[in-house]
Amino acid sequence: MKIALGSDHAGYRYKELLKRRLEELGHEAYDFGAHSTEPVDYPVFVRPAAEAVARGEFDRGIVLGGSGNGEAMVANRVRGVRCALCWNAESARLARAHNDANLLSLGERMIDEATALRILETWLNAPFEGGRHQKRIEMIDAAD
Numbered sequence: 001m002k003i004a005l006g007s008d009h010a011g012y013r014y015k016e017l018l019k020r021r022l023e024e025l026g027h028e029a030y031d032f033g034a035h036s037t038e039p040v041d042y043p044v045f046v047r048p049a050a051e052a053v054a055r056g057e058f059d060r061g062i063v064l065g066g067s068g069n070g071e072a073m074v075a076n077r078v079r080g081v082r083c084a085l086c087w088n089a090e091s092a093r094l095a096r097a098h099n100d101a102n103l104l105s106l107g108e109r110m111i112d113e114a115t116a117l118r119i120l121e122t123w124l125n126a127p128f129e130g131g132r133h134q135k136r137i138e139m140i141d142a143a144d
Helices: 009-024 043-054 069-076 089-097 113-125 132-142
Strands: 002-007 028-031 060-065 083-085 103-107
Touching: 002 009, 002 043, 009 028, 009 060, 009 103, 009 113, 043 060, 043 069, 043 103, 060 069, 069 083, 069 103, 083 089, 089 113, 103 113
Parallel strands: 002 028, 002 060, 060 103, 083 103
Antiparallel strands: none
């Protein structure tokens, strides 16, 4: 799978951690930045990652920050993106199974490394259930 990554300075360390894990799992990860822990404005890095997923250049995307809230908000402003802010493996499973989330948002200051890795692997492997959820996805994607 091709995965777009974007973060701010507060999510930089976990972005690097997740990028390594993605590559270990055989995925192709593209890093839109940030490239250090020096303070930056997250929309500069998150929006291009989300737009690339929306255009179909990447299968999915992951955005990270201190809390993950602002990053999810930026990503969800991009038409065709369904970005879920997840805090444990079950929230990640449901984001895929019920919401077909094509972007994942994580807050480095909110979860430990082991939890971030569990969330990543759950989100990568959980299938979209379709069925009754498909109609809701269509409603989300039709909203302006």
